[in-house]
Amino acid sequence: MRILILGGTSEASALARALAGRTDLRPELSLAGRTRSPAPPPIAYRIGGFGGADGLARHLAAGGFHAVVDATHPFAETMSRNAAEACAALALPLVAFTRPPWAAGPGDRWTTVASAEEAADALGRKPRSVFLTVGRLSLPAFAVAPQHRYLVRTIDRPDGIDALPDHKLILARGPFEAKAEAALMREEGIEVLVSKDSGGAATRPKLDAARELGIPVVIIRRPAPPDVPVLHELESVLAWIEAHRP
Numbered sequence: 001m002r003i004l005i006l007g008g009t010s011e012a013s014a015l016a017r018a019l020a021g022r023t024d025l026r027p028e029l030s031l032a033g034r035t036r037s038p039a040p041p042p043i044a045y046r047i048g049g050f051g052g053a054d055g056l057a058r059h060l061a062a063g064g065f066h067a068v069v070d071a072t073h074p075f076a077e078t079m080s081r082n083a084a085e086a087c088a089a090l091a092l093p094l095v096a097f098t099r100p101p102w103a104a105g106p107g108d109r110w111t112t113v114a115s116a117e118e119a120a121d122a123l124g125r126k127p128r129s130v131f132l133t134v135g136r137l138s139l140p141a142f143a144v145a146p147q148h149r150y151l152v153r154t155i156d157r158p159d160g161i162d163a164l165p166d167h168k169l170i171l172a173r174g175p176f177e178a179k180a181e182a183a184l185m186r187e188e189g190i191e192v193l194v195s196k197d198s199g200g201a202a203t204r205p206k207l208d209a210a211r212e213l214g215i216p217v218v219i220i221r222r223p224a225p226p227d228v229p230v231l232h233e234l235e236s237v238l239a240w241i242e243a244h245r246p
């Protein structure tokens, strides 16, 4: 059996670790190539786009793959759509492996929006001190709101960040801790946090810190996923793979 894992997330890395050495599955991990120095995966891998759904279908057919695990980020909308299209065309089983979305609890002051553009708009006209944790590819949407002071946190150095005239950049990768997140927000005088609804434990502490400090949060809702089964636990994905042996 051959499995293709669409990656770029900690879920994909965990699955790759779990499948390392499984010569019966001959897994391949596919990365988009956005992270500048990714840690070398423990299984066979390839880097870069396929050339749309057709290109992915060609890759799947040429490689003799039997099933696909879409473990891309919940905001990787195009890749997930292409995976659904390519697998439907080849009648290959496909499952999404992702973290559940976050949910607001008592004391949370969340405004939910549909896009980074809407998030920039939701910050309002009055200058505010904003903690921007939306990932470097979504930063350009905030250029329309240059009146705010931005504390920007990304994994890799973003291009074109000078479009935000008043910014401070922190390069860091989770997991983060609520205590340190609260200290950072206090020190930086943060008045509002902006985040995607990425889900998962590694970056959740910023939301807990915001609640503790009474700071409002603008949350960018996930794009609607294609109609494929979704699993949240590694064990369930391993069982799904076993169940789809040809």
Ligand code: NAP
Binding pocket: 006, 007, 008, 009, 030, 031, 032, 033, 034, 047, 048, 049, 050, 051, 052, 053, 055, 056, 071, 072, 073, 075, 076, 077, 078, 079, 080, 082, 134, 135, 137, 196
């Ligand atoms: P996207 O908009 O859905 O995808 C754009 C294009 O990038 C796809 O059409 C595909 O090119 C290529 N691509 C994406 N994921 C790929 C993969 N795993 N393997 C090979 N090609 C891939 O994706 P994105 O939002 O730019 O995200 C890119 C990568 O970063 C993904 O792997 C995702 O898991 C990861 N990531 C994204 C976010 C986020 O907030 N969007 C956050 C953390 C990590 P072709 O059409 O040429 O095949």
